[in-house]
Amino acid sequence: MTKILIVSDSHGSTELLDTIKERHENEVNYFIHCGDSELSNDNPSLSGFTTVKGNCDFYGDFPEETMVEVDEFKILVVHGHLYSVKSSLLTLAYRVEETGADIVCFGHSHLLGAEMIDGKLYINPGSIRLPRGRRERSYVILELNEGNASLSVFDVDQGEISSLSQEFSISKSN
Secondary structure: OEEEEEEOOOOOOHHHHHHHHHHHOOOOOEEEEOOOOOOOOOOHHHOOEEEOOOOOOOOOOOOOEEEEEEOOEEEEEEOOHHHOOOOOOHHHHHHHHHHOOOEEEOOOOOOEEEEEEOOEEEEEEOOOOOOOOOOOOEEEEEEEEOOEEEEEEEEOOOEEOHHHOEEEEOOOOO
């Protein structure tokens, strides 16, 4: 079993990143930041995070996308602005297909959401600083266990929002 903490759109807040890391550092195996940290690569608050470049990341030299392999799952990490995720997931779906990813983590819209599309799991953790569509400053923990994925949603202030937890069955790519 592997746990991956996923955040996005922290927009300069080192305090929120530090709080979340400290809260979960002993239970999580990987940390992913889906962009718009507005921090530099060497900022201590991003230490331990796999981070991609968002449209507001002017200080860091982050990649536009990265692929992380965890428990034989391929996880594509992007911000989302290059794939117009605010209007549709279609362009992102093409990229997921091109890369052979099983899971894609993205941000940009600040809207919390998760769904299966053509057997692939799409995760947007929302924003820990400037949420849209809801009040909670959200992030997620993805738990992978033998082809099953469970997603726990957290609010920075209130902790886990159990009513938003979901389970998915995903197939590993070949």
